Amino acid sequence: MTVIAPAGRRSRVQEGPEGLEVVVPAKRNVFGMLFLLAWLGAWAFGEVGALNQLAYGAHGVKPFMLFWLAGWTIGGGFAAFAWLWMLAGRERILLRPRTLAIRHEVFGVGRTREYDLAHVRNLRVSPAAYDPYGWGAGARSWGPGGGAVAFDYGAKTVRLVASVEEPEAAQIVRELNARHAFAE
Numbered sequence: 001m002t003v004i005a006p007a008g009r010r011s012r013v014q015e016g017p018e019g020l021e022v023v024v025p026a027k028r029n030v031f032g033m034l035f036l037l038a039w040l041g042a043w044a045f046g047e048v049g050a051l052n053q054l055a056y057g058a059h060g061v062k063p064f065m066l067f068w069l070a071g072w073t074i075g076g077g078f079a080a081f082a083w084l085w086m087l088a089g090r091e092r093i094l095l096r097p098r099t100l101a102i103r104h105e106v107f108g109v110g111r112t113r114e115y116d117l118a119h120v121r122n123l124r125v126s127p128a129a130y131d132p133y134g135w136g137a138g139a140r141s142w143g144p145g146g147g148a149v150a151f152d153y154g155a156k157t158v159r160l161v162a163s164v165e166e167p168e169a170a171q172i173v174r175e176l177n178a179r180h181a182f183a184e
Helices: 030-056 059-088 136-142 165-178
Strands: 012-015 021-027 090-093 098-108 111-116 120-123 149-153 156-160
Touching: 021 165, 030 059, 030 156, 059 090, 059 098, 120 165, 149 165
Parallel strands: none
Antiparallel strands: 012 021, 021 090, 090 098, 098 111, 120 149, 149 156
16 A cells, blocks of 8 residues: 655745745646647747748738737747746745735746735635636636635735645745734
8 A cells, every 4th residue: 555645835935034935836737838838839930930921921911910920929928928937937925014025927037016914904715716707717727827825905805826725825824824913
């Protein structure tokens, strides 16, 4: 009989000069990464072919080709970002004395959103309900979005740490609550 070892923690929590920091690496989906890499290779052929058609093709197809090329380029950008996110993405949560900062970054480049702690309410574990018409379910598979930890900020619910399961999300909530008394 083989005994299955319990899953290890994905996130890292440390006390730093700015406050308590939680770092959560993006999930690495090997199949997804290989698929996107192959898709991006085919995408590049389509992009080069469309640019050649635009530069040297007949005049009648240029408006359609410009429209198609714009959509194709945007789609390639999303695919490239998703691949980079799976390769080196991470979410950083920094609990400072007056703010809660959430940063999504790839190779150190990213966007930080800061929330005034006076308005952060009800920090909790709250897995997002499946919404077949919502953007969040698909975004969690291919990049940052949603998550099992939530808090209320005014009339909005903010979700974070999409790359962890509920038990680890509960650990993160306990660690943040031990450091700051979030209002209900």
